[in-house]
Amino acid sequence: MYLNPVRHITIDAHDPWKLATFWAAVTGYTVGAEDAPGDDEVLLSAPEPGAPGILFIRVPDDKATKNRVHLDIQPPAGTRDEAVERLVKAGATVYEDHRTGDGLGWVTLRDPEGNEFCVERSAAERA
Structure with a gap:
């Protein structure tokens, strides 16, 4: 408990x-x-x-600085990159791209009001 x-x-x-x-x-x-x-x-x-x-x-009040807390999203299916593409179409914007050439890393996005959140690799990509 x-x-x-x-x-x-x-x-x-x-x-x-x-x-x-x-x-x-x-x-x-x-x-x-x-x-x-x-x-x-x-x-x-x-x-x-x-x-x-x-x-x-x-x-x-407006959002003025970087979030002190943010959500990390792990796609349940598909890939991180497919999730990023879907979220951008839904209204998010890419803020910082931390993907690496070996397929690791994450992407920091902003929601429609500028709040940062990260998209990590899916469970399938981590396996």
């Missing part, structure tokens, strides 16, 4: 709905049935019981 389990990972946003729907596409989490465009808070629920949700909260 955890002493203090993580219930939510909270991300500040100008547009919680827009950012939540982007992250739903990234993670496979689901947007709460009671959440709607224009809401000040939007919650994504994990498909696995006990995993923390991702909560997006409206804030007026």
Whole structure:
């Protein structure tokens, strides 16, 4: 038993709905049935019981510096590069490319509001 389990990972946003729907596409989490465009808070629920949700909260201030905390995404299928391509089409931008010639490394992307996250190699690529 955890002493203090993580219930939510909270991300500040100008547009919680827009950012939540982007992250739903990234993670496979689901947007709460009671959440709607224009809401000040939007919650994504994990498909696995006990995993923390991702909560997006409206804030007026802009993101000014590098995130102190970020999410690392490991594609469940396919390759890291296919995931990067799919995420860029969904609205992410490549920020820093740490891929190496031998196929190792990761790519740091930014979500539509500039929050950094990394895409690692898939489990199949690590095997």
